[in-house]
Amino acid sequence: MTEPLLSIRGVETFYGNIMALKGIDLNVNEGEIVTLIGANGSGKSTLMMTIFGNPRASKGAITFDGRDITQMPSHEIARLHIAQSPEGRRIFPHMTVLENLQMGATVADPTHFDEDVKRVCTLFPLLEQRMRQRGGTLSGGEQQMLAIARALMSRPRLLLLDEPSLGLAPMLAQQIFRTIRELNVRDRLTVFLVEQNAFHALKLAHRGYVIVNGEITLSGTGHELLARPEVRAAYLDGGRREAHGA
Amino acid sequence: MEYFVQQLIIGITLGSIYGLIAIGYTMVYGIIGMINFAHGDVFMVGGFIALIAFLALLAIGVTSIPIALFLVLLIAMALTALYGWTVERFAYRPLRHSYRLAPLISAIGMSIILQNYVQIAQGARVKPLPPIVTGSHTLMSSDGFDVELSNIQIIVVLTTVALMVSFSWLVAKTRLGRDMRACEQDLKMASLLGVNIDRTISLTFVIGAALASVAGIMYLLYYGVIDFYIGFVAGVKAFTAAVLGGIGSLPGAMLGGLLIGLIETFWSAYFSIEYKDVAAFSILIVVLIFLPTGILGRPEVEKV
Ligand SMILES: Nc1ncnc2c1ncn2[C@@H]1O[C@H](COP(=O)(O)OP(=O)(O)OP(=O)(O)O)[C@@H](O)[C@H]1O
Numbered sequence: 001m002t003e004p005l006l007s008i009r010g011v012e013t014f015y016g017n018i019m020a021l022k023g024i025d026l027n028v029n030e031g032e033i034v035t036l037i038g039a040n041g042s043g044k045s046t047l048m049m050t051i052f053g054n055p056r057a058s059k060g061a062i063t064f065d066g067r068d069i070t071q072m073p074s075h076e077i078a079r080l081h082i083a084q085s086p087e088g089r090r091i092f093p094h095m096t097v098l099e100n101l102q103m104g105a106t107v108a109d110p111t112h113f114d115e116d117v118k119r120v121c122t123l124f125p126l127l128e129q130r131m132r133q134r135g136g137t138l139s140g141g142e143q144q145m146l147a148i149a150r151a152l153m154s155r156p157r158l159l160l161l162d163e164p165s166l167g168l169a170p171m172l173a174q175q176i177f178r179t180i181r182e183l184n185v186r187d188r189l190t191v192f193l194v195e196q197n198a199f200h201a202l203k204l205a206h207r208g209y210v211i212v213n214g215e216i217t218l219s220g221t222g223h224e225l226l227a228r229p230e231v232r233a234a235y236l237d238g239g240r241r242e243a244h245g246a
Numbered sequence: 247m248e249y250f251v252q253q254l255i256i257g258i259t260l261g262s263i264y265g266l267i268a269i270g271y272t273m274v275y276g277i278i279g280m281i282n283f284a285h286g287d288v289f290m291v292g293g294f295i296a297l298i299a300f301l302a303l304l305a306i307g308v309t310s311i312p313i314a315l316f317l318v319l320l321i322a323m324a325l326t327a328l329y330g331w332t333v334e335r336f337a338y339r340p341l342r343h344s345y346r347l348a349p350l351i352s353a354i355g356m357s358i359i360l361q362n363y364v365q366i367a368q369g370a371r372v373k374p375l376p377p378i379v380t381g382s383h384t385l386m387s388s389d390g391f392d393v394e395l396s397n398i399q400i401i402v403v404l405t406t407v408a409l410m411v412s413f414s415w416l417v418a419k420t421r422l423g424r425d426m427r428a429c430e431q432d433l434k435m436a437s438l439l440g441v442n443i444d445r446t447i448s449l450t451f452v453i454g455a456a457l458a459s460v461a462g463i464m465y466l467l468y469y470g471v472i473d474f475y476i477g478f479v480a481g482v483k484a485f486t487a488a489v490l491g492g493i494g495s496l497p498g499a500m501l502g503g504l505l506i507g508l509i510e511t512f513w514s515a516y517f518s519i520e521y522k523d524v525a526a527f528s529i530l531i532v533v534l535i536f537l538p539t540g541i542l543g544r545p546e547v548e549k550v
C-alpha cells in the first residue's frame with residue numbers, strides 16, 4: 001500500500017486550556033474524497049486549521065506527501081499546494097472577485113493564471129459576470145463559490161473544504177457537491193471535506209470519519225457509515241437530512 | 247486675497263509633510279491594528295540622518311545641489327527604513343500574539359528610546375542646516391504684499407505628490423500591494439493562501455519609515471532646523487490627520503494631512519498662533535462626533 005497523501009497521527013490541539021482535539025488519527029489517500037462529520041463544536045474546523053498550523057498541534061504529527069508539516073508556518077504549508085476553503089468563507093471583502101482569485105493563485109505559477117481563471121469560471125459561471133465586483137457585495141452562495149474557486153486557483157494537490165454547503169439553497173448545495181465529484185473524477189483532485197450535511201457528504205465521499213468531542217469515534221467507507229445505526233441516529237434522521245445551515 | 251493665497255501655499259506644504267507621515271500610521275493600523283506611536287520619532291530620525299548626510303556630503307565636497315539631494319534621499323530612505331524594520335522586528339513582532347495593549351506600550355517605549363537616543367547622540371539643542379535650496383518666485387503682488395512660492399515649497403509638494411501617486415499605484419496594482427491589502431482584510435486567510443505575513447508586515451513598516459524619512463528631509467529643508475522633539479509634535483499631528491481622514495484609509499491619510507496642514511496654517515494666520523493646535527484638535531473632535539470613522543474611513547460593519 002502506498003503512503004497516504006495526508007496523514008494525521010495522534011494530534012492534540014488546545015485553545016488555552018481547552019482541549020479541542022484529543023488525539024486524532026486520520027488518513028487521506030491520493031485521489032480520494034474523505035469526509036469528516038460531527039456535531040457543532042466537535043472540532044472539525046479546528047482540525048482543518050490545525051493542518052495549516054494555526055492553531056498549532058501541541059502533540060502528534062501531520063505529514064503531507066511524506067513531509068512532516070506539523071511545525072511549518074502556514075504560508076509554507078500553502079506552498080506545498082494544500083488549499084483551503086475555510087469556515088465562514090473568508091472572502092477578502094474589499095477586493096474584487098478577480099483579485100480574490102489572484103490571491104488564490106499566490107503559490108501558483110503565474111503563467112497559467114488566465115487558463116485557471118477560465119477553468120474556475122467554467123465550474124462557476126456566475127463568477128464570470130462578477131469579476132470586477134467587490135467580494136463583500138456577493139451573495140452568500142456566490143461567496144461560497146468564490147471561496148472554492150479561490151482555493152482551486154493554486155492547483156491544489158489537496159483541497160480542504162469546510163462546510164461548502166453551509167447556508168446554500170438545496171439546489172446550489174447539490175451543485176457544489178456535483179462539482180466536487182467532477183473535480184475528483186476528472187482531475188483526480190484529493191478532497192478532505194467537512195460537512196454537517198452528512199447524508200450528502202457520505203454519499204459523495206469514498207471514506208468518512210465521525211468526530212465527537214475532539215475524538216474520532218467511527219470511520220469507514222461512505223456506504224458503511226451511512227448504514228451505521230449510530231450515524232443515522234445522530235446525523236441523518238429527524239429531518240436533518242437537508243435542513244442544515246440557514 | 248494675496249494673503250489668503252500665501253497661506254494656502256504654506257498650508258499645502260505643511261499638509262504634504264503631515265500626509266507623508268500619516269501614511270505610515272494608517273498602513274500599520276490597517277495591517278496589524280496597532281497605533282505605532284514611535285512612527286513620529288522615526289520621521290525625526292529620518293530628518294537627522296538627512297542632516298548628517300547633507301553635512302557629510304558638503305564636507306567631502308559634493309557641491310551639486312541636485313546630486314546632493316538625490317544622494318541624501320537615498321541614504322535617508324534606506325537607513326530610516328532599517329530603523330522601521332528593526333522597531334517592528336524587535337519591539338512589536340514578539341508581542342503580536344500577546345494581549346492588545348502590549349504592542350501599544352512597547353510602541354510608546356520605542357518612541358521614548360528613539361527620542362532619548364537622538365538627544366544623547368546629537369544633543370538637545372536645535373541643529374541648523376545651511377540653506378541648501380534657495381530662491382523663490384513672486385506669484386502676485388499688491389499693496390506691497392508679495393505672494394511668494396519658494397523653490398523648496400515646490401520641491402516638497404512635487405515630491406509628495408510623486409510619492410503618493412507611486413505608493414497608491416503600488417498598493418492598488420502590484421503583487422506586494424495586493425498582499426498588503428489581503429493581510430489588512432484577513433491576516434489568517436492571507437497566510438492560508440501562501441502569503442508570508444511576517445514579511446508583508448515588515449515591508450509595511452519599511453515603506454512607512456521610508457516615506458516618513460522623506461517627510462523628515464522636507465521638514466529639514468523647509469525649516470532649516472531640527473531637534474529630537476520634532477517627531478513627537480509632528481507625529482501627533484500626522485496621527486490626527488490619519489484619524490481625521492479615516493484610519494486605515496490611504497487617501498484618507500493624504501486628505502487628513504492636507505486638512506490638518508491647512509487648518510493649522512489658516513488658524514495661525516487669521517486668529518491666533520498660540521491656539522493653532524487647539525484648532526486642529528477641535529476640528530478632529532467635531533469630525534469624529536459626526537463621522538466616527540473619519541472622512542474617508544469605511545464603517546466597521548462592512549468587515550465580514
Ligand atoms: N478561537 C477559539 N478559541 C477558543 N475556543 C475555540 C476557538 N475556536 C473553537 N473553539 C472551541 O473548540 C471547539 C471545537 O470548535 P470547532 O470550531 O472546531 O468546531 P466545529 O466542529 O467546526 O463546529 P461547527 O460545526 O459549529 O463549525 C468548540 O468547543 C469551540 O468552542
Ligand SMILES: [Mg+2]
Nearest residue numbers: 044045046087
Ligand atoms: Mg466548524
